[in-house]
Amino acid sequence: MRRFLSLPGGFTLPLPSRKHDSPPASVLPLPPRLVLGLQQCLPCVQPGQQVLKYQRLADADSEYGVALHAPTSGRIIAIQPQAQALPGAPLADTLILEADGRDEALPLQAGDPSRLTPLSLALQLQDMGVAGNHGPLLALDWAMQQCALPLLIINAVEDEPYLAATATLLEEQAEAFVAAIAMLEQVLRPARIVLAVSQTDSSEALQAAVSQHGWQVSTINTPYPAGDETTLIRQLASPAEAAHSLCLPADAVVAAGAAILHGQPCISRLVTLVDKLDRPGSVQALLGTPLSHLLNFAGAKANYAITHGGGLRGYALPADQADAMGLHWHSQCLQARTPDTAGQQQDCIRCGDCLRICPSKLQPQELYWHCQQDNVETANAWGLQDCTLCGLCDAVCPSQLPLLDSFRHTALQYQSTQQQQQQADHARQRHRFRQFRLERDKQEKAQRLAARAAEQAAKREQTATAAPQENKPTPAAADKQAAIAAAMARAAQRNSQHLEKQSTSSADDRQADARAAAMAASRQAAIDAAMARAAARKAAQDAAKAASAGSQQVDTTAASDDKQALIQSAMQRAAMQKAAQANAAPANMDADKKALIEAAMQRAAAQKTAQANAAPTSMDADKKALIEAAMQRAAAQKAAQADKAHAPGKPEKPENT
Amino acid sequence: MNVLVFIALLLLAVWLLRRVMQHNKQQPEHKDPRPLAERIDAILPQTQCGQCGHAGCQPYAAALAKGEDSINRCPPGGEEGIRKLAALLHTDYLPFAADAPPSKPKAVALIDESTCIGCTLCIQACPVDAILGSAKQMHTVLAAECTGCELCLVPCPVDCISMRPATSSPSDWRWGYPVIVIKAIKSEARP
Structure with missing residues (x-):
């Protein structure tokens, strides 16, 4: 049934058989004050407030956070940043609760698991402060998906040296454990349940209880990194189940059972205290108990160093801050070591032990080399990101090189470098957007100004064109002169006409004849004939007069000769008259026209000069003024730009945004 | 017979040579298609503080790409930044300029x-x-x-x-550089 996965590397650790040396868990006396870290929650109480046991102190801050409840009754002294019992003792907000010793508790309400859905169970567990390996025991996003659960693994494997809390828990609270698993089965409805236990744990009571429910107990006897969630799933789940199966730690399952079945929030846990202690063993301790209180209870020597966690992956905590650091849910084990246990570090002798034991098939000696050089990129190329930080290489190294510390340092260094790069990219993006925004604002302002200037110019043009028609203040003198000149010209014309009339009274008739002749070419012949007749008559009259008055020679000439001579003379006279007419009339016309044309030209000239003097110059002046103003503005803008460009930090004109 | 063996060896040598050349061709030197100024800008810390004497990180990157400025003028980038710039521009590492403001x-x-x-x-x-x-x-x-x-x-x-x-929040924290504990050796242990 069970398949054994052939994991590379690993190491079967000489774990002690717990049947002989697992003392019953003792209950810790109430510490005077509790130090509760607020890493994944927001406080809902005020400093100075009196709280009861099980009262909620903080709410989950996100879907990955869990709530916090008061482990005992007392008063909140302060909420302040303090060192946490985490790797490197980082500062985080901490709630300090002064116990009053009365341990007054709120009444607990037992819940009914039959009406719970996976999502409501996950929310209730988060509310009760039951934490798993990654935030709440049941991840909310997993519970939201409501997908079928093929396999539920309860992880009771303790593969590291010194870890014994879970084994003690299973021995002492087997009934609660079985009830908790039954509750989870009722709500989550997994296809099958597997209990993964260590090789050394073979509690008959548990076996019997489990076989009643039809669960499967799987003894894990693979080499060391076996208690990992991922390793267990790889080992126990079939490939089809692997993607959707769930692996829950046993201690959190017991806490979940207490929370759902009895309504008791998660306020305490079992802690293993080992090494150099008078009374080593497992202790039921309230969350937030100062580490010094725990270690003093176990009888630690005065001068000790604290290691938090198991024998392979544990990390050191500063012993001088042990008072200020409180126990948290992930504190499974505390070791009090004498400070001088650190071995003598030597050079790498290329033995290859780390290479053979590495479960991730890496080459720790090469990785160590690159990590020592702070060469993160090369270390990544050698597979630093695949390192599970199991600590086996560190444990087997004969030269006692700080391999695990180096890998942890470099891996986190890489992470922080990536974070910094992301922040820099973000800053670059914001800076570029700011530049774009400033440029856009400038362009919009310029467009606005240009539109306004164009509007003003159009208005000014309108007023300029309207002015000469209405009032013409500046060209008044020129206009007057033009008017006088025009009047004079008109008077001169009238005078000349009058004189002409006086001098030639009969000129009008002839002028009319000539004009008629010129105008109507068709009537020319008739007129000519009439004129010839009239001329003939006149000539006859003249000839009669001349004959009567003068010589007799005329009378003696022949009739035909007389008539011809008369006609010729008449024609000559008519021609002479015509010529006289033609000479006289054009001359008069010329004089009139000339006078008119001169007057008109004078007027035009006067107008032109008036315009040239008055309106155009005023327009020019206006335009010039506008252009000059615009140029000045442009120069000022340029100067401002140049100032900005040269000294970005220089204060600009305040701008009301 | 000897000639045949010689020819076979020759063919093998030619084939091997081609394989090696193909292998070399398959792994050309990784080239970033971005312009040099942009690659420099990616290294700079984007503080936009102007301590280099330029109006921001991008103008400094442009000046570096043109070779108009030296690589040791960016205090927020630190020595790490100078090393990266030196590697990118194929120049020598320079310590911080004496007149440059200190790195904080x-x-x-x-x-x-x-x-x-x-x-x-x-x-x-x-x-x-x-x-x-x-x-x-x-x-x-x-x-x-x-x-x-x-x-x-x-x-x-x-x-x-x-x-x-x-x-700094707990998530910002990172493991310290592993330090070797120095122990006092007893004087009589020395020869």
């Missing part, structure tokens, strides 16, 4: 909100728009966006802006 740990501006008169001068000076506020209203700094460039300190007429070290 990352800090975040903090406005004393009771003193602030709402003049908006710091808002106009901030290169990443990390200051919030409007005229005659109190201003405040978005700590997550602040690059610690200190450009807002100078224009403030009431000197209400101070630089505070960037607060």
Whole structure:
């Protein structure tokens, strides 16, 4: 049934058989004050407030956070940043609760698991402060998906040296454990349940209880990194189940059972205290108990160093801050070591032990080399990101090189470098957007100004064109002169006409004849004939007069000769008259026209000069003024730009945004 | 017979040579298609503080790409930044210029909100728009966006802006560099 996965590397650790040396868990006396870290929650109480046991102190801050409840009754002294019992003792907000010793508790309400859905169970567990390996025991996003659960693994494997809390828990609270698993089965409805236990744990009571429910107990006897969630799933789940199966730690399952079945929030846990202690063993301790209180209870020597966690992956905590650091849910084990246990570090002798034991098939000696050089990129190329930080290489190294510390340092260094790069990219993006925004604002302002200037110019043009028609203040003198000149010209014309009339009274008739002749070419012949007749008559009259008055020679000439001579003379006279007419009339016309044309030209000239003097110059002046103003503005803008460009930090004109 | 063996060996040698050449061709030197100024800009810390004498990180990157400035003028980038720039530009590592301001740990501006008169001068000076506020209203700094460039300190007429070290959360924490514990050796152990 069970398949054994052939994991590379690993190491079967000489774990002690717990049947002989697992003392019953003792209950810790109430510490005077509790130090509760607020890493994944927001406080809902005020400093100075009196709280009861099980009262909620903080709410989950996100879907990955869990709530916090008061482990005992007392008063909140302060909420302040303090060192946490985490790797490197980082500062985080901490709630300090002064116990009053009365341990007054709120009444607990037992819940009914039959009406719970996976999502409501996950929310209730988060509310009760039951934490798993990654935030709440049941991840909310997993519970939201409501997908079928093929396999539920309860992880009771303790593969590291010194870890014994879970084994003690299973021995002492087997009934609660079985009830908790039954509750989870009722709500989550997994296809099958597997209990993964260590090789050394073979509690008959548990076996019997489990076989009643039809669960499967799987003894894990693979080499060391076996208690990992991922390793267990790889080992126990079939490939089809692997993607959707769930692996829950046993201690959190017991806490979940207490929370759902009895309504008791998660306020305490079992802690293993080992090494150099008078009374080593497992202790039921309230969350937030100062580490010094725990270690003093176990009888630690005065001068000790604290290691938090198991024998392979544990990390050191500063012993001088042990008072200020409180126990948290992930504190499974505390070791009090004498400070001088650190071995003598030597050079790498290329033995290859780390290479053979590495479960991730890496080459720790090469990785160590690159990590020592702070060469993160090369270390990544050698597979630093695949390192599970199991600590086996560190444990087997004969030269006692700080391999695990180096890998942890470099891996986190890489992470922080990536974070910094992301922040820099973000800053670059914001800076570029700011530049774009400033440029856009400038362009919009310029467009606005240009539109306004164009509007003003159009208005000014309108007023300029309207002015000469209405009032013409500046060209008044020129206009007057033009008017006088025009009047004079008109008077001169009238005078000349009058004189002409006086001098030639009969000129009008002839002028009319000539004009008629010129105008109507068709009537020319008739007129000519009439004129010839009239001329003939006149000539006859003249000839009669001349004959009567003068010589007799005329009378003696022949009739035909007389008539011809008369006609010729008449024609000559008519021609002479015509010529006289033609000479006289054009001359008069010329004089009139000339006078008119001169007057008109004078007027035009006067107008032109008036315009040239008055309106155009005023327009020019206006335009010039506008252009000059615009140029000045442009120069000022340029100067401002140049100032900005040269000294970005220089204060600009305040701008009301 | 000898000739045949010789020819076979020759063919094998030619084949091997071709394989090697193909292998070399398959792994050409990785080339970034971006222009040099942009690659330099990607290394620079984007504080936009102007301590290099340029108006921002991008102008400094452009000047470096043209070879008009030296690589040791960026205090926020630190020595690590100089090394990266030297590797990218194929130049030697240079220590910080003597006249360059010293490198400081990352800090975040903090406005004393009771003193602030709402003049908006710091808002106009901030290169990443990390200051919030409007005229005659109190201003405040978005700590997550602040690059610690200190450009807002100078224009403030009431000197209400101070630089505070960037607060670190537990998630920012990283393992310290492993330190070798030095032990005193007993004097009689020495020869």
